[in-house]
Amino acid sequence: MKKYAVYPGCVMPTEQYAYEMSIREIMPHLDIELVDLKGFSCCSEPIKSVNQMLTLALSARNIAIAEKEELDIFAPCPMCHLALSDCKRVLDTNLMMNKRVNSYLTDEGLKYTGTAEIVSILDLLHDIVGIDKIKEKVKKPLKDLKTATHYGCHLIRPSEIGRSDDAENPQKMENILKTIGAKPEYYPEKLDCCGALLTANLPESALTKTGQKLQRVQEQEFDAFIDTCPWCHRQYDSKQIKAGETVAAKLEVPVLYLTQLLGISMGIPKEKLGLNLNLSPIEKLNLGGKKT
Amino acid sequence: MTITDLTSMGESQTELKKEINERLQRLQDEISDYCYQCAKCTSGCEAHKLLELEPHKIVALLKKGLIDEMVNSDVIWTCMSCFKCRERCPQNVAPVEVLFALKNIAVASGQQIPGNYTAMLQSVLSMGLLQEVKNVLTRDNKTVSRTNLGLPEVSKPTDHTKFQMMLSKIAVEKV
Amino acid sequence: MSNKIGVFVCHCGINIASTVDVKELVEYAKKLKGVIVSKDYKYMCSDVGGNLIKDSIKKNKLDGVVIACCSPRMHEHTFRGVVEAGGVNAFNLEIANIREQCSWAHDDKTRATEKAKALVRGAVSKAILLEPLERSKIEVTQKALVIGGGIAGIQAALDLAEEGHKVYLVEKTPSIGGRMAQLDKTFPTLDCSGCILTPKMMEINNHPNIELLSYSEIKSVEGSIGNYTVKVNKKAKFVDMDKCTGCGDCVEACRMKDHVNSEFDEGIGKRSSIYIPFPQAVPLKATIDKDNCLMLKRGKCGTGALCVEACEAKAINFKQKDEEVEIKVGAILVATGYDLLDPTSLYEYGYDHSKDVITSLQMERLISTSGPTNGEIIRPSNGDKPKSITYILCVGSRDEKECTWCCRIGCMSALKHVYLLKEKLGDDIEMNVCYTDIRSFGKGYEEFYRKIRSMNTNFFRGRPSEVRNLGDHLTIDIFDTTTNKLFEINTDLVVLVPALIPRVDSDDFARKLRISQSGDGFLLEAHPKLRPMDTFTGGIFIAGCCQAPKDIQDSVAQASGAAARAANILSKKVLEAEPLISYVDEDYCSGCSTCISVCAYNAIELVKREDDKQLAKVNEALCMGCGACVASCPSGAMQQKGFKDYQLKPMIEETV
């Protein structure tokens, strides 16, 4: 059993419950123990535009909390993962910044030391658990499910900040999906952004970005759209109807978290994976086992 | 001697440019002077088609030190941080990071922060998270809470006074 | 021991004299022990200056000379000649560098003068202890090796052969011709590439002084300037060269016909397993590619090898083995050319996602009338004639993530293609060129660019971020900085103009030849301005794109230049070697071999003396006098002539 402090961030634990449920369900089956720690806060990446020092300090603060328990960190949200990794990169290479940021943490009795490793959902599933282990656990392989993958910008870019997969040709989601029997296929819009970060000030534009991408996915007749980011998922799943309205299209694309699909293939009951919380038309898929 | 932009009468702000370059270096990013205006960034910018953001122009203006012009414009708030410009720039320049710097400067100089950012900041300040824990709808239109779904209590800062003290210190800081 | 030393101080115009008080220095030098005359002059390196030194030597019967002037890198060689002409051994000369190390580095005249005095004092103390040295003689093998049979190698081989030297030309592939043979026309004159190249290839074939070793690779290189021993691996062609008539019947008959990717056609066309790369190949002989031959791979080709059946000359021989030949030459000229960057490393440009995204060299093969489509321009995906073609320049060039340098031919080759494609497909063909800067620097290039500008072509100043494959066509968003607008280009064929990179095996190759590479991996010239064809290794020269990207005219010019440099050596029967090399003091050597490990030139070996004592021994022909072994020797046994410890120590003591 490998142990990780799970760093939940904000969007997942305050509304994207399906992601959290599916993660908490599948990880023990894959011999990953998730440890909940008290005291975490926002990583502040979403408000980096306002003050980037805040982002560095809050990210360092969260890393320090896990370091205190001598645990590595699993950050399921790609945006959190980027913030923590970027903070680590800056503080580990620039002593002056390290000192400055640490000076903010002393009041809470915390210290960033740089000992904790920070892993993302893909690092964990693809590289740490590994394809072989996943293969072992598949009980109900998906069949002929033509899937479009959406990595989420922050999971793969910018590559200078040690991202989880190749920036231009990411394949880890595809590898996992193939292992559980799905049929991931390439589409030209694969690397496009969901627009979520514009929600704060230009919500209409954010939805347009979401709608445009989903529309292209729909045109290319994918069965399902698979993501790993609570921000993206909120756009593509929770707000799919609205996104469709902005681009004047009727969108009916089933959207699932990678972890949900993985759970299904492992034979975990739907309720436990939060499938009841997906608002996109997932009933179109005959999930829960082989097609009959 | 100075150079002046005759369309806006703006002058090159060399000190501020230097400050931004130093900031970029502190964050391990390449300074923008290496940009040779190939516009690969703008060709692929996720915000360009929709909102007319031109990252290559942002970089060009910074190179000339015409910073106020950008700080006073809404266009810097149209970036969606997709990082494509940075990823693909042949000169390792990072327009997206320049935009973060410009937005930080706009906020620090008292410009109005657009949209929801203030609310998000407030929320982080008051409870450590971007937003309140929400109840959500299920596919069959029922409202459920975290607890209903069997999820543990959300992790938040334990000592609020100390947490807020820290935030108020950083609020006036810049990178 | 010298005790009649003359000190000569140069003003170097005002370069030295404005910061160092020359008169005071001359007076000071006169008082130094061992010095009997001291003089100054405005330009010591001039004829007058030289005569002044010579006259002083004769008049005062000097036995040692110190010249206080610029760096020894500049004029040491000249001055050695001067003192020798005056009657003093060339190595009883010591230079005190009072320009680079003094006048140029300081402003304060008083203190600079003091420093100059110290430098002269040190130089004099060493000059007293210098010993006369003799240059040893090296007999030269008056033959040359040229590695690489592209246009640069061809030119160099012909030049050297015309000078009367025997030349071995080693080419890795089955035919010479190189990149130029792949081209249709050349810019900016639109000369037919083959028409101007093939006569030269034939000349190589027929020249009595040239021995061509095709399909051969360098295995090892030993020796030094004047005398290199090179082992060459002649790869088995499985075809008897004497019997093969080059008729090509075997190629037609091969069971694998049209199944193997043709290297010459850049993978756009197919060939057989037995092949002649192109119709004008030299030598015009067939070669079997053993990795794709059924007989050689599986020991069985259907019911019998079809090539054997087809060959009337009975030239095919599956038993042929690689053959190692040893050649001895006095100079080596390297012209190994370049590779193209594989555009998949810029994944965003879709080279992996669509057959209709090709490289400029692939387009060259499509344009070529002897190419896989006989010069017909098609979309590789479906064979249709394209209605719109889009060029993307600087693919991986001028790119910090890929190749930091400019490829120097991309812009011009794209402009050339515009011309040729308009000519072939008619003016209706939509031509788009996405460029960052058009670099048209050569003779006639800008004029050519002007002509293309009038040819109904869409120039976009900008760089696409990606190429998307929409199934039946490709689409590109490009922001054009001339109009400040974002354009969507829907197009049939995308041509990427990739960076030029060092040969993929150039690290290994450079190590084999003991020559240096620059940071970018290309082979390094000894000086970028003044010795652009020399390497740091005596007797080895470079030409063409192995040194850096360049166009045909520059490659040819550099090749002729390099050939002339090599001929400098080859035209002499005997070379004189610098005597400032290392030697071992046998009494102190413990045989620890530390020196062997630091010597970059493999000049030291361990030998056994009659009494069985292990000793280091310096090969005088190989030693370059770099001094690395001297510094590394723990027992002080290794010494360098002209820089012996006992000569240097007083110099240091006097100077500091």
Ligand code: SF4
């Ligand atoms: S991609 Fe880079 S070099 Fe090109 S214009 Fe943008 S910032 Fe400048």
Ligand code: SF4
């Ligand atoms: S990060 Fe911002 S500026 Fe850069 S490409 Fe994305 S939206 Fe455009």
